[in-house]
Amino acid sequence: MTARQDDILKTAAAWRDAGQQVALATVITTWGSSPRPVGSQLVVDGEGHFEGSVSGGCIEGAVIEAANGAMESGKPAILEFGVSDEQAWEVGLACGGNVQVYVEKVE
C-alpha cells in the first residue's frame, strides 16, 4: 500500500526482465510486537541481492535462504519465526514478535 511496496513488485518485474531468478517474500501473519506489518515484502534475486524488508533485519538472512530454495524448486514455502521457535532465537528475532512469511518464486 505504500510507495515502497510499489517498488518491490516493479523491482521483481525489472529483475526478471534482466534475466535474473527472482523470489518474493511477504509477511502474511503477525502476532505480538512484530516490526513489519502484514503485507510487507522483500524481493530477492538469484545472487542474494534483495530490496525491501520483512522484519527490520533480524530474519532476512533465513528468508533469503528460503527464497533460494523456492527459486530452485519452484515451490512456495511458509516460514515461521517467533519466540517459540528455536530458529528464531538463532536468527535473532529479538523483537518478541511472531511472523509468518510466504516465499514464492516469480516465474
Next chain:
Amino acid sequence: MKRGMLDRLNADRENKRPVALVSETGAGSQTLVYEDEQTSGEELPQEVLSQARAALANDRSEAVENGGKQYFIQVHNPPLRLFIIGAVHITQPLAQIASLAGYGVTVIDPRRAFADSERFPGIEVSTEWPDDVLGRAAPDRRTAIVTLTHDPKIDDPALESILASEVFYIGSLGSNRTHGKRLVRLHEKGFSEQQTGRIHGPVGLNIGAKSPAEIAISIMAEITEARRMAAASGGA
C-alpha cells in the same frame, strides 16, 4: 507467482485500480480479485472471494483459512489522497495529521506568500490554480478535498472542478452564512442541490474545536468517518 499475474498486478496498480491478490499458500496458486464481479486466475471458494472484497473495502491485508487451506489476501489499493485548497494556518496541522493517517497530501494555494513550502515540510505544495492541479490529478474514490481559503476566487474553482467527480469527501471551511452564499453561487453556475449537498460545510465534526490544530482534528475525524462508515455500509 506467474509472470503474467505480476505484470497485470503492476498494471492495475499503475492504473490506480483497487485489486486484491489472493494466494493459496500451499500450492502457490493465485487470483486477482476486483471490487466488482471480476476476478482473474484460479477459481476461489465463494467465502474467500467475499473475504477478499471485504479486505479491499477495509483496506487491510489478511490471512484466512477455508476448507483446510490457507489463503493470503494482499490488498493493493491506490494511495489515499488529500488535496487542501489554501495554505492557511489550519492547513499546517491538517497536512501533518493527514500524512500520519496515511494520506498523500497536496497543498494548493496560488497566493505565493502563503504557499511557502518551508511552512509544510515533507508536503507537496503547489502555487498553481486549484482547478488546474485537480484537473490533472484525476481525483478518484480514494481522494478527499478540503477548501480552507474562504476566498471564492480560489475555493469555488476547486469545488466546481470536483463536484461531479467520485471523491469520497468534500469539505469547505466557512460559517453557515458563508456556506449558504457559496451554495447560491454554485447553484447559479448550474450545479444541482444533490451535487452541492456532498459538500460538508461548515467543515469538520462538531466537537467544539477552537484552535487551528483542533479544527484540523475535527476535519480529519470527518474525513475518517466518510471513508470508514461508507466502507462499513458496503460502499467504497
